[in-house]
Amino acid sequence: MQTLPVQLDLFAFIIFLGVAQGIFLGFFFLTGERSRSVANRCLGYLMLSLSAVIGEMFLCYSNYMFRLLAFVDFSEPLNFALAPLFFLFVYARIWGRLPKRWLWHFVPTALWAINAVSWLYQPIAVKYNNYLHAYHPELPYAAEPIHYMSEDFFNLRDYISEMTLLSCLIYNVAALLLIYQAYRQAGKPFWQNTPVRLAQLRNQCILFLILPALIALIKPQFYEDLGDYLLACYLTLTIYGTSLNVMAGSNYISDEPDVSPPPPETPIETKKKYEKSALSEELEDAVLGKLNRLLEAEKPYLDSDLSLPKLAARLDTSPHHLSQLLNDRLGQTFFDWLATYRIAEAQRLLNEAATANLKIDEIAERVGYNSPSAFHTAFKRLTSQTPAQYRQLVASSGSLPTSSRSA
Known part of the structure; x- marks a missing residue:
């Protein structure tokens, strides 16, 4: 099986930064007192899922995947966890709890994980050929074993981009409607920057809502997965946007004292x-x-x-x-x-x-x-x-x- 040298350019560097920052934020929200908030836990799992998805894109784009063929498409099930996690984060941030029967939102993730079993145990030659088919169709394919299990129990892998787009669109619109309702209950215009918490949620939701539009725009322009590096760069932007929100609300840079102010003057x-x-x-x-x-x-x-x-x-x-x-x-x-x-x-x-x-x-x-x-x-x-x-x-x-x- 032929391999190619590692490709490290500006896009690879940006994607790698996104992976690192996403892992950092994931552990940040899932540890200490912060983990007591259900909204923080949803956000922490979302950051780790994003890191896994764009981490696979980094391996593919940089040609590191030639050295880690067992990990080809390892993050596919998480494509269907990103949008539900973001919706549940918004819901929990507004209402302080998760909706009833929230686990049903992860049924597509579970079903795709079952479907992925048929893929994870394929011979290395099969994974190598699929990687070439998506990223390096100019290279010769390796000889595959004659008998092995089906790669796709549900026969839906060819439509994963379309299904991911639909999932992101539905859940992001639902999250935006939740924020709109919260603004109405607060008696504030939707585009007002107060309350600050709602304004941050609105801006973050709009940032995530751009993702399905990018998928629809980028995917048809590229052969198979070659446009993933552009999507990975945008997901990196959303991760750093979350970091900015965290820093904006940090008590470390706040003028508010942790001790009670002096008693009022007589x-x-x-x-x-x-x-x-x-x-x-x-x-x-x-x-x-x-x-x-x-x-x-x-x-x-x-x-x-x-x-x-x-x-x-x-x-x-x-x-x-x-x-x-x-x-x-x-x-x-x-x-x-x-x-x-x-x-x-x-x-x-x-x-x-x-x-x-x-x-x-x-x-x-x-x-x-x-x-x-x-x-x-x-x-x-x-x-x-x-x-x-x-x-x-x-x-x-x-x-x-x-x-x-x-x-």
Whole structure:
């Protein structure tokens, strides 16, 4: 059997980076505290599946497959796991759980894995010839044994690209509809960038939705699998897009402190601090009214990246004036004000039947905390209870009143 030298060019390098990053993200989401979230587990398995799929593309494109012929088409069953995993990730990120009978989504994956048994145990000469047929039809084929089992129990392998395209299209459209419904329930336009979590899901869904369009565009232009390296490069882009979302929501680069902010200043201290301010009472009333309307319409405190400058910009005032307003009229620092609303929302989620079963960490994320420890600290400071203790009281004595809001 003839072989070719290893081909390492820019495309091979990009694909290899995607494989490495996908494996890293997969283990990142499936280890530690992160693995307690069902959405993170779905995303972790999705990243590992993507790595396997584009890893096979890397072996084929770079000619390494000549040295690893046993692995020809080893990732085929995962073609039908990618789209369901992404859909379940979106569902779990929005609802905090998986849908009922979620295992049915992987029936095509299981059936194709059964079909793959007939392929995995073929003689090396058969795998070699199939690899040549897809990537190097110019080379002479090897002699095959006369008798061996059927390569395709279901006689469907010739249509795997079309079936993969259909699977991606159906599940990505379904995921996009879920996100659209979540936007409607939040009372926000679909293309608005808040809440941040929904905006990230929407952008990621659109990125994945491009994949079936690329399959439809690229596959007819190439003989057999020669266009796979372009699809692999795009899948690498989606993996790095996920990495950017992870970094954007990372507490490591967040300005939000993990410790509780200092207690609010006394009225005397506040008066001394701002006694030379030029902010009029009329302007305070106007900004306060705008703040109340913003709270009712958009709940900006649920955005994990909300800061004093960002809130001030949305109110058309300066951070200094907004800080003064919160101190003068509400008797709170910005961090106290923010924690008050977030903890009140967390209490509401713990009280309502539809969300009462969410994990504490998931509730922390929903109300805008990137760090569970910061959420627990704020909750204990404002309610004198931990979130778990509060949930226990709700379960034992019925719905409890949420903390009052100051604005």
